[in-house]
Amino acid sequence: MWLELIFCFIATIAFGIIFNIPLRLVWWGGLIGMTAWFIYSSLPYFGWSSVFAAAAAAFTAAFLSHLLARFRRVPVTTFTIPGIIPLVPGGRAYSTMLAFVEEDYYNGLQLGVETVLQAGAIAAGLVFALSIFSIGKGVGQRYETNR
Amino acid sequence: MEKAEQIMEGCLLGGKLMLRYGAETYRVEDTMTRMSRSAGMQEVSSFVTTTGIFLAFRTKEGQELMQMIRVRERFQDLSKVTSVNQVSREFTHGELTIEETIQRLKDIEHAPMNYPLWLIYLASGIGGAAFSYLMGGSAFDVLPAFIGGLITTVSLVLYQAYLKVKFFSEFLAAFTGSIAAVLMVYSGFGINVDQVIIGALIPLVPGIPLTNSVRDLMSGDLVAGVARGAEAGVSSLSIAAGVAVSLSILYIT
Numbered sequence: 001m002w003l004e005l006i007f008c009f010i011a012t013i014a015f016g017i018i019f020n021i022p023l024r025l026v027w028w029g030g031l032i033g034m035t036a037w038f039i040y041s042s043l044p045y046f047g048w049s050s051v052f053a054a055a056a057a058a059f060t061a062a063f064l065s066h067l068l069a070r071f072r073r074v075p076v077t078t079f080t081i082p083g084i085i086p087l088v089p090g091g092r093a094y095s096t097m098l099a100f101v102e103e104d105y106y107n108g109l110q111l112g113v114e115t116v117l118q119a120g121a122i123a124a125g126l127v128f129a130l131s132i133f134s135i136g137k138g139v140g141q142r143y144e145t146n147r
Numbered sequence: 148m149e150k151a152e153q154i155m156e157g158c159l160l161g162g163k164l165m166l167r168y169g170a171e172t173y174r175v176e177d178t179m180t181r182m183s184r185s186a187g188m189q190e191v192s193s194f195v196t197t198t199g200i201f202l203a204f205r206t207k208e209g210q211e212l213m214q215m216i217r218v219r220e221r222f223q224d225l226s227k228v229t230s231v232n233q234v235s236r237e238f239t240h241g242e243l244t245i246e247e248t249i250q251r252l253k254d255i256e257h258a259p260m261n262y263p264l265w266l267i268y269l270a271s272g273i274g275g276a277a278f279s280y281l282m283g284g285s286a287f288d289v290l291p292a293f294i295g296g297l298i299t300t301v302s303l304v305l306y307q308a309y310l311k312v313k314f315f316s317e318f319l320a321a322f323t324g325s326i327a328a329v330l331m332v333y334s335g336f337g338i339n340v341d342q343v344i345i346g347a348l349i350p351l352v353p354g355i356p357l358t359n360s361v362r363d364l365m366s367g368d369l370v371a372g373v374a375r376g377a378e379a380g381v382s383s384l385s386i387a388a389g390v391a392v393s394l395s396i397l398y399i400t
Binding site: 004007008010011013014015017018019020021022023025037073074075077078080081082084085086088090091093094095096097098100101102123126127130131134 | 169170171174223224225226227228229232236260261262266267270271273274277278280281282283300341344345348349350352354355358359361362365366383387390391394395398
């Protein structure tokens, strides 16, 4: 577990460098990515599905990123982008492609749906954190209640 | 009158830099609106899509100005977004004049990348290696994944420099990376082909379009959000096609 966390820290920092994030902010991104990976890998032990774990981890990562961005006065993407990279369903996407290449369409569809669900879960986590931080300044919809 | 045109130039330059180096649409619109409001302009409206910027305002004397620029190239360089953000913040607080702002923005535009290219190659190797360990858990495949990630990013940069075709070079880079991974595993250098291929391809993940698409859709910029989502989708599809082609070659022979 510790080894995984250290590897995740290194991976997130490396991705920060790939996305050209300033060196003084890369370390925070690494910590956020590590937290996200810890949540994502430990929640399934308590019987949560991996999709739900991905959503919870993405929510935590985005929440921490927004807090840090307020605190350091930088665009929030500098923290969110490396923070959610460890959650990207790379392995499942690869297995999907492998199944389709092997003409095993049934398994391919199943794995593809799992991949899409996990990507959607990450998006949902991002959206929840963003909604919390944009209470009171979002865009209006459907009914004009303020006049 | 000179001043209004200078402010227009400064705002558009800031917005162009932000959009080009991977900021969200919402942030570009917000930055330009704040900058022109703080310079005393009225009825400011800005409209930004993924590939173009419109900005219109009215000066105190009642002169209307409106300009649009097209952003053709988009790179991933978040440090430039951070510095433009800092400059616009200082301008909005009145710490910089418009001439200084334009000068600093031009400096940012002409500055080289934050990190040298070799460090980015090295980082994508390390990122691939660490990610392949997270996915598979076998320590023997960390070194081939490192080499695979390195090969993928080097070939991506080379293809983009010589071919200048975005999605096709991503396809070719994914193809090169996965062929290299497969060859390494078959020559007895790695054990799990899955883990090495995932590690080699993970630096290609379109992280900025994916995150920005969610952000744009949420803040009501539907055109830009859908466009970014389509960009991320086509990128992912071309990477997947690269892997699929190399795996099919592998399974035929």
